[in-house]
Amino acid sequence: xxxxxxxxAANTAAFSVxxxxxxxxxxxxxxxxxxxxxxxxxxxxxxxxYPWMLMIPCASHCFDLLLNDISKNPYVGRPLTFxxxxxxxxxxxxxxxxxxxxxxxxxxxxxxxLQRPNPTRWKSQVMAAMSLLxxxxxxxxxxxxGVCKRECxxxxxxxxxxxxxxxxxxxxxxxxxxxxxxx
Amino acid sequence: MVLxxxxxxxxAVDVGQTDGRGLGRVRHSFLMLLEHFNxxxxxxxxxxxxxxQHVLQALAARExxxxxxxxxxxxxxxxxxxxxxxxxxxxxxxxxxxxxKFMAASHDVKNALSKGIYDNESGLPAIYSKDTSHNxxxxxxxxxxxxxxxxxxxxxxxxxxxxxxxxLWRTWGDSVPHLHAVSVKIM
Numbered sequence: 493x494x495x496x497x498x499x500x501a502a503n504t505a506a507f508s509v510x511x512x513x514x515x516x517x518x519x520x521x522x523x524x525x526x527x528x529x530x531x532x533x534x535x536x537x538x539x540x541x542y543p544w545m546l547m548i549p550c551a552s553h554c555f556d557l558l559l560n561d562i563s564k565n566p567y568v569g570r571p572l573t574f575x576x577x578x579x580x581x582x583x584x585x586x587x588x589x590x591x592x593x594x595x596x597x598x599x600x601x602x603x604x605x606l607q608r609p610n611p612t613r614w615k616s617q618v619m620a621a622m623s624l625l626x627x628x629x630x631x632x633x634x635x636x637x638g639v640c641k642r643e644c645x646x647x648x649x650x651x652x653x654x655x656x657x658x659x660x661x662x663x664x665x666x667x668x669x670x671x672x673x674x675x
Numbered sequence: 676m677v678l679x680x681x682x683x684x685x686x687a688v689d690v691g692q693t694d695g696r697g698l699g700r701v702r703h704s705f706l707m708l709l710e711h712f713n714x715x716x717x718x719x720x721x722x723x724x725x726x727x728q729h730v731l732q733a734l735a736a737r738e739x740x741x742x743x744x745x746x747x748x749x750x751x752x753x754x755x756x757x758x759x760x761x762x763x764x765x766x767x768x769x770x771x772x773x774x775x776k777f778m779a780a781s782h783d784v785k786n787a788l789s790k791g792i793y794d795n796e797s798g799l800p801a802i803y804s805k806d807t808s809h810n811x812x813x814x815x816x817x818x819x820x821x822x823x824x825x826x827x828x829x830x831x832x833x834x835x836x837x838x839x840x841x842x843l844w845r846t847w848g849d850s851v852p853h854l855h856a857v858s859v860k861i862m
Contacts, residue, residue, distance in 0.1 A: 518788065521778070521781075521861070522745065522861075527740070544781040544784075546743065546745050547743075548698070548743055548745060548746075549740070549741055549743075551690070551697070551741060551746075552689075552690075552692045554737060554741035555684060555687045555688045555690075555741075557737060558734065558737040559681065559684055559685075562681075562684075562729070565725070565726045565729040567723060567725070567726040568677050568680070571676075572677070617681075618678065618681045618684075618685040619685070621681075622678065
């Protein structure tokens with residue numbers, strides 16, 4: 493049987509009942525789960541069977557969803573897009589990454605890793621923005637770095653030449669104070 | 676700006692994952708977030724004003740979606756929030772107290788069943804001990820007013836004790852035994 497057939501509300505409720513009975517139904521007062529529709533349907537079945545039991549949505553998941561709701565506003569979405577583009581640019585190209593790491597080393601005495609957010613863990617967007625802010629000065633130095641300019645803007649291999657346009661764009665946005673102020 | 680807006684919310688995500696006083700802190704987190712979103716200095720322009728409205732609407736919608744009377748009840752029974760000026764709507768308070776009475780009744784049923792002669796609720800006689808149900812509201816009032824037995828002592832409400840509500844209930848809960856029996860279940 494495939495997962496989608498197995499993970500139905502009835503099956504989830506039946507599995508929960510088995511577990512509840514093994515623990516002693518009167519010894520339990522609450523069940524916590526996420527708020528997916530199938531889980532809500534399972535809650536209905538369990539509430540009917542155990543009327544004293546409380547069905548509680550996972551608070552962490554709900555706060556995560558609130559973060560997502562707020563991120564949908566354009567004023568909030570803009571800095572998140574800036575953060576995403578910056579992280580992708582500096583992480584995905586090994587040459588740019590090594591220039592940034594050298595600048596970080598000279599600025600902070602260590603390499604500051606850029607965090608990659610998880611698509612459905614919205615708090616990770618905040619953590620990624622914080623890690624980006626920690627390395628703002630090094631990034632501003634990296635885009636005006638002599639080696640970076642020489643290799644990417646004035647010459648270098650074909651592969652590096654392909655990176656010219658994104659570097660020009662990132663160079664411009666990195667040096668624009670307003671982009672960082674949004675964060 | 677956005678990071679400042681999000682930081683308390685990111686902290687609230689962690690609150691949901693903590694053990695101990697989780698449920699009460701979830702209610703507290705929503706109150707704190709409302710205060711934070713109202714007090715943060717939004718730039719004076721149309722777009723930030725619209726964002727503030729969007730944020731407050733999202734918070735209200737998610738609060739209605741996430742909170743249950745047990746969150747409010749746990750918040751009310753958490754000693755670290757007793758005496759603090761935090762506004763809870765009367766309807767929300769009424770639902771939490773209804774839940775408290777319901778849990779007290781359920782506790783009486785469990786006690787009767789645990790005496791061993793009945794298999795299920797249908798077998799219970801019409802008259803069995805309902806001490807918890809009868810005393811719960813009185814004890815709740817005494818607890819909130821800090822007037823019951825040893826709860827009258829300032830040392831019981833010392834910050835070090837209230838930091839962990841379970842330790843306060845274990846140490847000083849005997850003054851309100853029926854409320855103690857119910858509250859430890861949701862703390």
